[in-house]
Amino acid sequence: MEGGNFTVTPWEVTGEIDYDLLIEKFGTKRIDAELLSRLASYGPLHPMLRRGIVYSQRDMEWLLNLYDKGQQFALYTGRGPSGHTHLGHLMPWIFTKYLQDTFHAPLYFQMTDDEKFLFKDDLSQEDTLRNTYDNALDVIALGFDPKITKIIVDTKCIKTLYPLALKVAKKVTFSTTKAVFGFDNSTNIGSIFFTSIQSAPAFLPSELEKHNVPVLIPCGIDQDPHFRVTRDVAESLGYYKPALIHSKMFPGLSGSDKMSSSVPETTIFTTDSAKQLKKKIGNAFTGGAVSAEEQRKTGGKPEVCAVFKYQFYLFESDDAKVDSLAERCRKGEILCGECKKLLSDRLILFLEEHQRKREEAKSKLDDFMMKVD
Amino acid sequence: MEGGNFTVTPWEVTGEIDYDLLIEKFGTKRIDAELLSRLASYGPLHPMLRRGIVYSQRDMEWLLNLYDKGQQFALYTGRGPSGHTHLGHLMPWIFTKYLQDTFHAPLYFQMTDDEKFLFKDDLSQEDTLRNTYDNALDVIALGFDPKITKIIVDTKCIKTLYPLALKVAKKVTFSTTKAVFGFDNSTNIGSIFFTSIQSAPAFLPSELEKHNVPVLIPCGIDQDPHFRVTRDVAESLGYYKPALIHSKMFPGLSGSDKMSSSVPETTIFTTDSAKQLKKKIGNAFTGGAVSAEEQRKTGGKPEVCAVFKYQFYLFESDDAKVDSLAERCRKGEILCGECKKLLSDRLILFLEEHQRKREEAKSKLDDFMMKVD
Numbered sequence A, B: 001m002e003g004g005n006f007t008v009t010p011w012e013v014t015g016e017i018d019y020d021l022l023i024e025k026f027g028t029k030r031i032d033a034e035l036l037s038r039l040a041s042y043g044p045l046h047p048m049l050r051r052g053i054v055y056s057q058r059d060m061e062w063l064l065n066l067y068d069k070g071q072q073f074a075l076y077t078g079r080g081p082s083g084h085t086h087l088g089h090l091m092p093w094i095f096t097k098y099l100q101d102t103f104h105a106p107l108y109f110q111m112t113d114d115e116k117f118l119f120k121d122d123l124s125q126e127d128t129l130r131n132t133y134d135n136a137l138d139v140i141a142l143g144f145d146p147k148i149t150k151i152i153v154d155t156k157c158i159k160t161l162y163p164l165a166l167k168v169a170k171k172v173t174f175s176t177t178k179a180v181f182g183f184d185n186s187t188n189i190g191s192i193f194f195t196s197i198q199s200a201p202a203f204l205p206s207e208l209e210k211h212n213v214p215v216l217i218p219c220g221i222d223q224d225p226h227f228r229v230t231r232d233v234a235e236s237l238g239y240y241k242p243a244l245i246h247s248k249m250f251p252g253l254s255g256s257d258k259m260s261s262s263v264p265e266t267t268i269f270t271t272d273s274a275k276q277l278k279k280k281i282g283n284a285f286t287g288g289a290v291s292a293e294e295q296r297k298t299g300g301k302p303e304v305c306a307v308f309k310y311q312f313y314l315f316e317s318d319d320a321k322v323d324s325l326a327e328r329c330r331k332g333e334i335l336c337g338e339c340k341k342l343l344s345d346r347l348i349l350f351l352e353e354h355q356r357k358r359e360e361a362k363s364k365l366d367d368f369m370m371k372v373d
Helices: A019-026 A033-040 A060-068 A087-103 A113-119 A125-141 A158-171 A174-181 A189-209 A221-237 A274-282 A292-298 A306-315 A319-330 A336-361 B019-026 B033-040 B060-068 B087-103 B113-119 B125-141 B158-169 B174-181 B189-209 B221-237 B274-282 B292-298 B306-315 B319-330 B336-361
Strands: A006-009 A012-015 A054-058 A074-079 A107-111 A149-153 A215-220 A243-247 B006-009 B012-015 B054-058 B074-079 B107-111 B149-153 B215-220 B243-247
Touching (some): A019 A054, A060 A243, A074 A189, A113 A125, A113 B158, A125 A149, A158 A189, A158 B113, A158 B158, A189 B189, A221 A243, A306 A336, B158 B189, B174 B221
Parallel strands (some): A074 A215, A107 A149, B074 B215, B215 B243
Antiparallel strands (some): A054 A243
8 A cells, every 4th residue: 555655565565654654554453451451461572572573463353262262273474585584584483483482383384486487577587496495595594393394486386286276276266466565567468467366375284184274374564465355355265364573674774674685785785794783783773963962962862763673663672671682872881883883783683693594495495395296 | 350251350260260361461471392301301390380270470481581691599389378278279289399399499389378368258367377387288288398387377477477478669659560360449448458578578588598599480360450550669679580380270169160169069178088089070071971871972172171071170180090980081081970980989098198198298387487576
């Protein structure tokens, strides 16, 4: 959808996103205190929930009611392998890992190599398939349980996905895709069809188990349009509507609303070296004043600062510490240089560890890939 | 396309077809005396060529030039498995068999079970898959060479077809499918995408052989729109444009232009019994006069007679005999009853033999099915 000065679709996120307006326009529900308290009953609340980073949902109450009655749900999320993985991609996956751990839920992770080929003029099928296996290493490195996690590579698993996609496609008109995705007459026919393929994994657990399985889709709010289509056709196909839980977009180092691979200088990739990382964080947009002297007097603005947001979104899980950091910034007690150093040091450790696990993941790829007969 | 009082699209053929107008509107070439004489140099001309039933083409000269230089072409044709096979389906397959025999050409035969599911409200995926294997028996019964004939079932071979279909789909806009197929905003997104899947086998021989292979598509003229799309994108994907050779539609027993399964009383299925057959031919539309007496005087009109057309299109391969039959009809020397008896007797023999081979085909299915890893 396009708001006053922002656009949020599965393929474009630009401008200053009004997340409250998205809830209203998309017709989702805010994650309220009651739901948070209910979620807390299954295990410690994830910081992203406490901090409103994961903030919107569809049918979570229904899903938890079934779960409470003993019906296990499956998780479904994914990645469009357009390039290297960056921290913005990791954020919802880390949240998905929390859901898997808390609810012991099997996970279907879709790699949409077909989508990225169809939507990106400059990408070949070889490119998107190479990215797929490269990105899969980052997924595996996060520690998902190989016994209950399957990575679905669209072009490799298409024999399984296609019959489900056809069922969806038969129910969805071009009008619908115009309204939901903003397609027009110049859109290619693969892109028009694609949403059917993204719907398929939402029904796959039911097909595999031969009875209806509830599905929860954790994803960025930008992906909600696909799953509105999925939900609209689900019941007429005899399946449950998938439930959803939406996160905000991970910010870029420029202070913009979304980290984007198209601006590599303001994007931290999981494969970045310590040197690259330091340089990027050194150049990050902050909420500091024009001079150190001035900032000591007036304080900084953590709410607009990319460096602070990184701690808040992903790296400082202790609420007291993150509050204290904001407070010290506002009072001028900590300046941007020191803050950047704190983040760099933490991120270097994180990436070293991630890159080590990423190397180990190379030998685990086969365990995670969904097999199709 | 829609002419003055007829419609010819891959999904609808109605009215009195003006085949000359189709050549003009579709932009194909008539099979002229020069091409016929050239084709005769490879072996005896098929009656359908001699009689102008196979009457239109694209790039046959180019294809034969390559063939003469030693470059083997592949054949590609197919079937939309919407129901039982009828004689109208057999006609182009019999011609395809002639092409395989004459040019020793490998054949890729596509079963579009996905298409029929998408385009027919009342068909399930189970229906179209069941029809697929049922129809395949009729293909095999015609005697194609199992060593060089592969039947591609779309939903079973989708892993092979999908990457090719994606390449096509990325090049084709919704505008194009509106113009070529008459789609509109209410068309489902699977139907919109489908032409990409029908394009894929035209490029499959090149993919399998890892160098460009010329392809000839024998088909009903109603299928030409799909292959205009295929031809339009072929060169930009690095493939040859497929050549085409088009047949007219096989007539229905009602005298209409096309035999159609939707009117079973005027349609002869390959599984019909002798009794069903006799009844259908007994009720066939003929070119006879109001009474036997009148007809002996004024003669009949073979050019409008369904019974005569059956001999002309498919069952009497001897030109002298078919000419003599028409002549005797025009002179009132043979009446409709006798003519129907002639056709019935011949068709009963044909169907008995076909049904026997169809039974044998059940044990050969596996030899003909394309394998996908």
